Amino acid sequence: MLNSMTGFARVCRDVNGVSYAVEIKTVNNRYFKPSIRLPDTAAFLEQDIEKFLRVNIYRGAVNYLLRYKNVSGEPMYEIDSASLKSYVEKLNGIQCSNTVPCRINLADLLLLPGVVRPQEPENEKADQMRKSVLEVTAQAVEQLKKMRAQEGQSLADDLKQQCGRISGLLENIKSRGKVVVNEYQDRLASRVKELLANVRLELDSATLAREVALFADRSDISEEIIRLSSHLEQFLANCQGGEYSGRRLDFISQEMLREANTIGSKASDAKICIDVVEIKSCIERIKEQVQNIE
Numbered sequence: 471m472l473n474s475m476t477g478f479a480r481v482c483r484d485v486n487g488v489s490y491a492v493e494i495k496t497v498n499n500r501y502f503k504p505s506i507r508l509p510d511t512a513a514f515l516e517q518d519i520e521k522f523l524r525v526n527i528y529r530g531a532v533n534y535l536l537r538y539k540n541v542s543g544e545p546m547y548e549i550d551s552a553s554l555k556s557y558v559e560k561l562n563g564i565q566c567s568n569t570v571p572c573r574i575n576l577a578d579l580l581l582l583p584g585v586v587r588p589q590e591p592e593n594e595k596a597d598q599m600r601k602s603v604l605e606v607t608a609q610a611v612e613q614l615k616k617m618r619a620q621e622g623q624s625l626a627d628d629l630k631q632q633c634g635r636i637s638g639l640l641e642n643i644k645s646r647g648k649v650v651v652n653e654y655q656d657r658l659a660s661r662v663k664e665l666l667a668n669v670r671l672e673l674d675s676a677t678l679a680r681e682v683a684l685f686a687d688r689s690d691i692s693e694e695i696i697r698l699s700s701h702l703e704q705f706l707a708n709c710q711g712g713e714y715s716g717r718r719l720d721f722i723s724q725e726m727l728r729e730a731n732t733i734g735s736k737a738s739d740a741k742i743c744i745d746v747v748e749i750k751s752c753i754e755r756i757k758e759q760v761q762n763i764e
Contacts, residue, residue, distance in 0.1 A: 472629075472709060473764040474621035475499070475530035475716070479613035485602040491537040492603075492610040494523075496618070498762055499531040506534045514596065515603055522604060526611045528714045529764050536603060618764065625759050626709050629719075632752045632759075633702050636726075639745045639752075640702075643733065644695055646742050691733045691742075698729040705756075716763035723760055727753045 475498050482491045504520050515536075523532055705722045708715045730753060734746035 471619065472622040472626045472715060473615070473618045474625055474762050475618070475764050476621060476762055477614045477618040479610040479617065481606050481610040481613060483602075483606045483609070485605075486598065487540065488599075488602065489539045490602060490606045492606045493533075493535040493537075494607075494610050494614050495533045496527065496530040496614065497533075499529065502527060502529055503531040504534065505532065506536075508536050509538060512536060512538065512599065512603065515600055518600060518604065519607060522607060523611070526615070527764075529716060534607075538603075622763065625763060629709055629756055629759055630706065632756050633706055636749050636752050637699070637702055639749050640695055640699060643691070643737070643742050643745050646739060646745075691736050694729045694733045694736070698726060698733070701726045701729065714764055716760060719760045719763060720757070723753060723757045727757070 475496055477496045478494070480491070480493045482489065484490070502524060504523055506516050506519055506523075508516060508519075519534060519536075523534065701722055705719060705726070708718050708722065727750065730746055730749045734743055734750070737743060737746065
């Protein structure tokens with residue numbers, strides 16, 4: 471079953487007086503590209519979260535956001551008394567040396583760098599936070615997978631429809647290819663007879679046969695049709711099996727386009743060229759859709 475690389479999930483949960491909210495958004499990317507945003511007090515969890523995401527998400531740009539709030543009233547930040555004292559002493563020294571009246575506002579001091587800093591959780595609290603965050607993250611990832619699977623099913627249905635359209639057009643080309651040579655022989659014979667009529671010469675049947683044989687060899691597209699049909703079978707097989715088929719499907723679609731281009735360049739027939747244009751249009755749509763498959 472195919473999975474899309476596009477998805478969104480949001481899970482909120484209260485654990486031991488702490489409210490956690492995890493948001494995960496994924497979009498297309500050739501590789502796994504995580505972007506993890508955490509509160510300062512939970513920065514130590516970044517590696518654990520990235521490892522968990524990497525195990526569960528094969529490909530795509532992953533935007534992860536964690537928010538949490540301590541509803542129990544326990545402080546999440548602490549004041550660095552030494553830094554605050556140092557600032558006050560320096561401000562007093564400046565005031566004394568310049569005899570400039572200065573009113574020190576404690577609220578303003580708390581905004582200075584290094585005065586208020588995240589409270590580092592103790593070992594027990596850190597383990598509890600790690601466990602809680604990973605549990606909420608796991609729930610969000612499962613929700614994300616369901617959304618990506620639903621969209622992946624829609625993508626698979628569209629891809630199968632395009633492959634069916636290409637298969638039908640190939641049958642038309644195959645049938646048309648059988649009569650193209652005969653039509654060319656008739657046109658060539660008629661044209662040569664017109665040219666030779668005034669000089670009263672007869673068309674050499676051996677020469678005509680040789681020219682028709684050369685045309686048939688140059689415009690033979692049977693091998694390309696067989697290869698394109700084989701690529702279609704491989705493409706559909708990969709749509710049915712394997713969760714991470716995006717790159718393989720992308721490669722197969724490129725090969726399909728290569729064979730279609732060859733058919734168009736070798737076939738000396740307007741009707742076949744029209745069908746080839748339609749096939750290439752279907753393949754381009756397939757290539758666009760495949761870019762969103764994990």
